[in-house]
Amino acid sequence: MPVSTKPSFWWRHAVIYQIYPRSFADSNGDGIGDLPGIATHLPYLVKLGVDAIWLSPCFRSPQIDAGYDVSDYRDIDPIFGTRADFEHLISEAHGAGLRVIADLVPNHTSDQHPWFQQALLSPPGSPERARYIFRDGKGKHGELPPNNWKSVFGGIAWTKEPERAGSASRQWYLHLFDSRQPDLNWDNPEVRAEFEDILRFWLDRGVDGFRIDVAHGLIKGKGLPDFQVRATMVGDHDDKTPSDAPMWDREGIHDIYRSWRSILNTYPDERMLVAEAWVKPQERLARYVRSDEMHQAFNFDYLLTLWNAQAYRDVIDTSIQAMNAVGAPATWVMSNHDTVRHVTRLGLSIPGTRPPGIGENDEQPDEELGLRRARAAIFMTLGLPGSVTLYQGEELGLPEHTTMEARFRQDPAFFRTEGKEIGRDGCRIPFPWKADAPALGFNTTGKTWLPQPKSYKRYAVDQEEKNSDSTLALYRQLLKIRKERGLGDGALQWHESMEDVLDFENGSVRVVINFGTEEVPLPQGTIMASSLDLDQTKILPGNSAVWLENVD
Known part of the structure; x- marks a missing residue:
């Protein structure tokens, strides 16, 4: 074939x-x-x-x-x-x-990436520095960061480069995360x-x-x-x-x-x-x-x-x-x-x-x-x-x-x-x-x-x-049904439901989730899988869900 x-x-x-x-x-x-x-x-x-x-x-x-x-x-x-x-x-x-x-x-890269190590050894304005985001600092002697950006990990998003032999100027480099994760300059070809x-x-x-x-x-x-x-x-x-x-x-x-x-x-x-x-x-x-x-x-x-x-x-x-x-x-x-x-x-x-x-x-x-x-x-x-x-x-x-x-x-x-x-x-x-x-x-x-x-x-x-x-058994069961019924390629259609309930169908499967604490009646349909062992098949307890065989 x-x-x-x-x-x-x-x-x-x-x-x-x-x-x-x-x-x-x-x-x-x-x-x-x-x-x-x-x-x-x-x-x-x-x-x-x-x-x-x-x-x-x-x-x-x-x-x-x-x-x-x-x-x-x-x-x-x-x-x-x-x-x-x-x-x-x-x-x-x-x-x-x-x-x-x-x-x-x-x-960003690591500060141990060869590119960043080259940048630290190169002067301001060099091609090596242009791969990252280096800037002169504010203040009389460049002692302040270039702007007020904060790191996602806390603190300011700028670090002043280490002192270099033969150079009096020290720029700041941007890191939106840790100081050892310098941001790359994506405006650079x-x-x-x-x-x-x-x-x-x-x-x-x-x-x-x-x-x-x-x-x-x-x-x-x-x-x-x-x-x-x-x-x-x-x-x-x-x-x-x-x-x-x-x-x-x-x-x-x-x-x-x-x-x-x-x-x-x-x-x-x-x-x-x-x-x-x-x-x-x-x-x-x-x-x-x-x-x-x-x-x-x-x-x-x-x-x-x-x-x-x-x-x-x-x-x-x-x-x-x-x-x-x-x-x-x-x-x-x-x-x-x-x-x-x-x-x-x-x-x-x-x-x-x-x-x-x-x-x-x-x-x-x-x-x-x-x-x-x-x-x-x-x-x-x-x-x-x-x-x-x-x-x-x-x-x-x-x-x-x-x-x-x-x-x-x-x-x-x-x-x-x-x-x-x-x-x-x-x-x-x-x-x-x-x-x-x-x-x-x-x-x-x-x-x-x-x-x-x-x-x-x-x-x-x-x-x-x-x-x-x-x-684990529940996940295996649901993943098997999901694949067999093609739910990933399906389409969602809502059903009217009570305030704390979501009720929708996707192809041959009807999904009902009770977000509340009180029991709610289940719609008609054969239970394919449930998050709890249900004592009554017509009642869905709080904080639980079922997949029903869609009868529509």
Whole structure:
């Protein structure tokens, strides 16, 4: 039978599983996860039912920001393995029917990148400095930063360069994140040419696509004007990257992605780009996924939504409408390596709120209630048309580590804010595979780069695989139905419902979620799956959900 040449547009409906390589599986026992460890667990991901894996950065790096400070974009960091290990992982994944998405960090490099080291040794106005954003300081002697921009990680976004022999002048360089992550100058053609070559380098080695870190930050406003960040509002947790700021979501950024898309279009097998862009409103985000730019953009409005039926209906409607207008799929996501895990967020007194980490002295979540809501939420997420990105461990119901001692923390945001911002370490804990093994099966030595909470033992894969009612069993069931029923390629139609209930159909599946605390009657239909073991098939308890066989 001849092979079909019809495009599959796999990225429109794919379920993508984010792997945080440091924390997935450690094959050599050093306490840090690695690529060979990931390769050995590909059968687990196949059985789960996902279509692709996205690997957080594993390129060579000093690891100041867990690999988001890259010093060599064409090599693998030794803590994760070798380039041969990476190519082997791609080959094994493809053999198992999984695509592989790499994480590209184009907004900034490490301060150990050869380019930045050359810049520090070169005079102001030199081609080497023009690859980054160096400026003279304000004040009589240049003692003040060039503008008032703040770092996303806390403090000012400028650092004065070290003293150089033979030079009396010292400029400042821009870093929207840590001081060891200098921002590149994307108005420089040399920078653009370099990243186009980096794309080709990994595409030639079989990578199926790229997640683009800080995709909204590459172009800065002309003249780098001052900007005053507004105060945070409850439920509005991305105020560090407001779309009207001169360092975010500038118009010229789209030319870059058009160029990248044209490169990907020359490769077979439908390579893809997905944007990490904290952009509001949805109409602005949709500009990143126009037909000649990226393929997907993470829906952070959805991630930030509080536990409320109307709030979810509003964000679902506006998201689908905005993406439909440019012919792109919505890409739904509840958790990632930068946010408190949604199991935990949904157990807070304001369920769904996104704190900047949770520590020992902060409000502690109701773990049981959070898990109950999270199990209901996945019925909504996987029931929607479009693509879905899952974060490793959510299929186990893993909570955030909320009581980690300060001495273990490694997130630069924790140190730059002097502990005022707890940071992201709590969602990056090594994965529990076996309840009674060293490091819960993460490795055989018991070493872990971050400590695992005691509660993780009951969430271990080997424990959940014994339980037909486990969260892992639920995810496997829903992912199987989703694929069989083609929900990713479907269309949403709302049904009228009670105040705390969402009721919609997608093809042959009807999705009902009760966000309230009181029982509600279920519509007619055979239950295909439920987040709880229902005693009465005609009643849906609070904080629960079902998929029904659509009888219409």
